[in-house]
Structures are given as structure tokens and as C-alpha cells.
Amino acid sequence: MAEFQELPTCALTCTITTLSASECELTDIACIKANKPLQDELSVCVRASCTIKESLTAKAFLQTLLGAPRRNKERIGTLTTLIAGGFAVLAFLLRVIARLPIHHSKWGPDDWIISLAMVFVIPLTICAYVLNQIGMGKDMWYVSFDHITQILEIFYFTELLYFAAIGLTKISILLFYLRIFPDWKLRRMIYGIIGACIAYMVVFIVATALQCIPVSMAWQKWDGEHQGKCLNLNAEGWASAIINIILDLIVIVLPMRQLKDLAMSWRRKLGVMIMFLGGGFVTIVSILRLKFLIQFAHTDNVTWDYLPVGYWSAVETHVGIIVACAPAIRSLTGNLRNRFFPKPTSQPSYYDDSTAHSSSKRSKGTSNSRNWGSKNGAGSRLSSLSTARGDKEFVQIDEYEMDVGGGGRLKADQRSTAEGSEEGSVNRSHTPYDDIEAAPLATTAAPIGRGVNGIMVQTDFTVGRS
Structure with a gap:
């Protein structure tokens, strides 16, 4: 009984009243612990009779008295x-x-x-x-x-x-x-x-x-x-x-x-x-x-x-x-x-392997073919542009970080000139690879058989016609 003296008065009154109406004695802790309905009834009484702080104090006391585990996450x-x-x-x-x-x-x-x-x-x-x-x-x-x-x-x-x-x-x-x-x-x-x-x-x-x-x-x-x-x-x-x-x-x-x-x-x-x-x-x-x-x-x-x-x-x-x-x-x-871990250098191409191979064969017999070469054997650093307009997004996802410096983005009048040419003329503005930005579709889509808006090459490349 001495332990219960630590309870707030309201909680002690509820405890005595509730236990007196049950088969458990006030000192029979094992009986109280095994009787879940009795505990619920006691909790309801305490909430109705005590303030929130008194209820929390009573809850902590009873949980400790009954040996309930202390949860901690x-x-x-x-x-x-x-x-x-x-x-x-x-x-x-x-x-x-x-x-x-x-x-x-x-x-x-x-x-x-x-x-x-x-x-x-x-x-x-x-x-x-x-x-x-x-x-x-x-x-x-x-x-x-x-x-x-x-x-x-x-x-x-x-x-x-x-x-x-x-x-x-x-x-x-x-x-x-x-x-x-x-x-x-x-x-x-x-x-x-x-x-x-x-x-x-x-x-x-x-x-x-x-x-x-x-x-x-x-x-x-x-x-x-x-x-x-x-x-x-x-x-x-x-x-x-x-x-x-x-x-x-x-x-x-x-x-x-x-x-x-x-x-x-x-x-x-x-x-x-x-x-x-x-x-x-x-x-x-x-x-x-x-x-x-x-x-x-x-x-x-x-x-x-x-x-x-x-x-x-x-x-x-x-x-x-x-x-x-x-x-x-x-x-x-x-x-x-x-x-x-750089990849081995290779000849630059806007086309897949089979297309490039067949094109190289055709170039031997026609003066209209285009040969691409690098100065002093320098490797290609061209951007991996796609052969389809839909690849623009992928190019941007890969290279959207690239800054535009020194006029890297084609100007509007340059784009319109390139797009409006009936002969499919090619704008040969020299644009460093490092300056390629995620530009709108017209400036980044690679040519499909011809230039869509211009061919962006590094300055150490030359464009010649044989």
C-alpha cells in the first residue's frame, strides 16, 4: 500500500474504487497485472478524474509497478x-x-x-x-x-x-x-x-x-x-x-x-x-x-x-x-x-557503323562524298549526337551541363539561314566540344543523310571535298 502513496490523489482514489469492485486486492500485483479489463477500467477512471499531467504521472507509476517494458525507438x-x-x-x-x-x-x-x-x-x-x-x-x-x-x-x-x-x-x-x-x-x-x-x-x-x-x-x-x-x-x-x-x-x-x-x-x-x-x-x-x-x-x-x-x-x-x-x-x-579511363579514339561519325562503312565505299567513286579527318592524327572529340531528332533529349541529358562560351550556341539568324536553304547548305561554325549546351532541338539534332542545322566540329578538324 505504501507504493500507491506516490500516486496523485485522483489516481489513488480511482485505484481504490476500481480494485474494491474487482476480485484483486490492492497488494496483489500479479492479479492486477493479469487482469487486462481491470487495467482498462482503471485507465478510464484516471483520465476522467485527473488532469493530463496527473494522468501521465499515474500511467508511468502503474506501468513501472506492473513491470511493463519501457519502449524506446x-x-x-x-x-x-x-x-x-x-x-x-x-x-x-x-x-x-x-x-x-x-x-x-x-x-x-x-x-x-x-x-x-x-x-x-x-x-x-x-x-x-x-x-x-x-x-x-x-x-x-x-x-x-x-x-x-x-x-x-x-x-x-x-x-x-x-x-x-x-x-x-x-x-x-x-x-x-x-x-x-x-x-x-x-x-x-x-x-x-x-x-x-x-x-x-x-x-x-x-x-x-x-x-x-x-x-x-x-x-x-x-x-x-x-x-x-x-x-x-x-x-x-x-x-x-x-x-x-x-x-x-x-x-x-x-x-x-x-x-x-x-x-x-x-x-x-x-x-x-x-x-x-x-x-x-x-x-x-x-x-x-x-x-x-x-x-x-x-x-x-x-x-x-x-x-x-x-x-x-x-x-x-x-x-x-x-x-x-x-x-x-x-x-x-x-x-x-x-x-x-578514356575510350580509344576513332573516326567521328554521325551515323551507325553500317552506314558509315557503306558511305566510305561510295566516297571512293563520287566527288560529292565528304571525307572527315583530324589534324596530326588527333582523335575525335565530337559530341555523341544521335541520328534521329528524338535523340536530342538524350544528348541534353548527357551534356546539359556543358556551358556555352564564345558563341557556342548558334544565333537565331544562323539557324534560320541553315534551315531555310533549299540546297540543304551546311553551316560550318566551329564550336568546341566543351561549349556544347543542351540547346533546342534544331541546334542539336544530328543530320540524317544531310545537315539539319549545321555540323558542329572542333577547330582541329578540317572539312574538305574530294
Whole structure:
């Protein structure tokens, strides 16, 4: 009986009243432990008779008295946050390296936006780590009252960082699409979706920031001792998660038709598609997050039930950063591979092997054939342009990083002159390989039997007619 003196008065009264109506004695701990309906009845009485803080104190006491295990998933949350966050930071750093001048890269709007997203992702990762150190992942009745308030306050600011990070990440990916896809219909759709992402961020950041009046109620209302008004946070959480999933799916599906029509081998096409479909994992994470949002709709154990929502939110932002950086990382690895493991040089050709072979035979008997050679036996450094107009996108995906310097992009009047010539004249502007950019279709598509818009060659090549 002496042990029960530690209970709050309201809880002690409930305990005595409930046990007196049962077959268990107050000192018969084994009987109380084995009688689950009795424990439930006691919990109902305590909740009805005590304040929230008194109820938590009573819960912790009874759980300890009955020898219940202490659940603790702090380590899961910590490791998940640190590992996913570490990979996200690494992916971003590799993207920055890929943009260095040594790689002849171009820093574009998508890079600025993903950098801005990292401004929110890094503090979000720090907040997620801190949450796990002060009680997130433990049962609420084992966490000090001050820490409960701190957890909810940090969680509040983490939500704001989350909405900013995922919105900016989507916008960065969409700006990358604008960088590589010239189709005007697709570009109009992309601009519309960018607008939707901006609206998503603004609406839910404002709604989350003003979820309670006064704002401090967002982390103080749990104890029932403060007065204020709050929105239906569960409805807001579900709405934001569902809209986020829809936007994720749109961003994933948007470039698939363009990628499907590329004139390349299925193996290479599949590799490019997989790179873009990496965003599907972000959608899966969003769905998992929604599942846990639904589960804690009416939770009375926030420090335990918020854990999966917290670390899945962090993982979603981290994976989003990794997916957004994947094309730049792909380009970087290709540049490094070509630099340290260069392929044997060969005669440049815009055609496949069989076409080039037959053309070389025809060149022996006709004065209209074109012979390509390099000065001093220098190897070809021409861009691997495709033989079909559809390959433009693949060229851009591989080489969109290449900067334009010294007039590398053909001017509009040059393009129109080349395209309008009835004789299919060829513009022989000398353009260094390193200056090739992901230009619109007309400037990058390779000739099919003749020049589409001009032949871009390095200055150490000569064009002659035999």
C-alpha cells in the first residue's frame, strides 16, 4: 500500500474504487497485472478524474509497478535521420562539384533552387536529430513535461521546414526539365506545375504557421492548461499529404513520354528512365508518411506516435534531394570516367557503323562524298549526337551541363539561314566540344543523310571535298 502513496490523489482514489469492485486486492500485483479489463477500467477512471499531467504521472507509476517494458525507438529515428541526411548532403556536394568550371558546367536556376532547398533541409535534419535526443520515440508518460513541450515546439518548426524543402525540391526538378526538354506544350505544363508547387508551399506553410491562435498553443495545448483555438490539424495533414503525393506523381510521369520516344537502345533508355523514376521512391515515402498521419489522428501518446511521422518526413526530404541531384551526379561520374579511363579514339561519325562503312565505299567513286579527318592524327572529340531528332533529349541529358562560351550556341539568324536553304547548305561554325549546351532541338539534332542545322566540329578538324 505504501507504493500507491506516490500516486496523485485522483489516481489513488480511482485505484481504490476500481480494485474494491474487482476480485484483486490492492497488494496483489500479479492479479492486477493479469487482469487486462481491470487495467482498462482503471485507465478510464484516471483520465476522467485527473488532469493530463496527473494522468501521465499515474500511467508511468502503474506501468513501472506492473513491470511493463519501457519502449524506446530513439535509436531508429536517430540512425534514419543521420544516414538519409548524410546521403542527401553528399548528393548535393557532388552536384556542386559537377558544376565546377573544370567540368565545363553551367550553374542554372535549378541549381539555385536546390541550394535554397538545402537551406531548409539541413536545419530540418538537425531538428529531427535533436527530437530523438530529448524523448521522441519514448512513451509520453516517461518523458518529462518540459521535454514534451520542447518536442512539440521543435516539431512545429520542423513542419514549416518540411513544406518549404519538398516544394523547392519539386520546383528544382521541374526547372531541370525546362533545361532539357524544348517541346513547348510540355514546357507550358511544367510552368503550370511549378505554379501549383508554389501555391502548395504558400498555402500549407501559412496554414501550419497559423494552426493555432496564439501560435504558442501549437506546443502548449497538450497539457490542457492553456487557452486558445487550433485548426483541425489531422485534416490539414491529410490534405497536404494527398496533394503532395499527387504532385509527386505528376513530376514523375511528366517526362516519361519524351523519354520513351528517344531513339536509343532500350538498355540506355531504361537507364535514363530509372534515373527519373527514382522520384517514385519519394512518392512511396509520402504514402508511408500519410499512413502514420492517419494512425495518430487521435493519439494520446504524441512522443511515441509522432516518431514515424517525423523520420519519414525527414527521409522524404532527403530522398527528394538525392533524386534531384541524380542527373548531375550521372554527368559527373561520366566526366570522371572519360577523364581517367578514356575510350580509344576513332573516326567521328554521325551515323551507325553500317552506314558509315557503306558511305566510305561510295566516297571512293563520287566527288560529292565528304571525307572527315583530324589534324596530326588527333582523335575525335565530337559530341555523341544521335541520328534521329528524338535523340536530342538524350544528348541534353548527357551534356546539359556543358556551358556555352564564345558563341557556342548558334544565333537565331544562323539557324534560320541553315534551315531555310533549299540546297540543304551546311553551316560550318566551329564550336568546341566543351561549349556544347543542351540547346533546342534544331541546334542539336544530328543530320540524317544531310545537315539539319549545321555540323558542329572542333577547330582541329578540317572539312574538305574530294
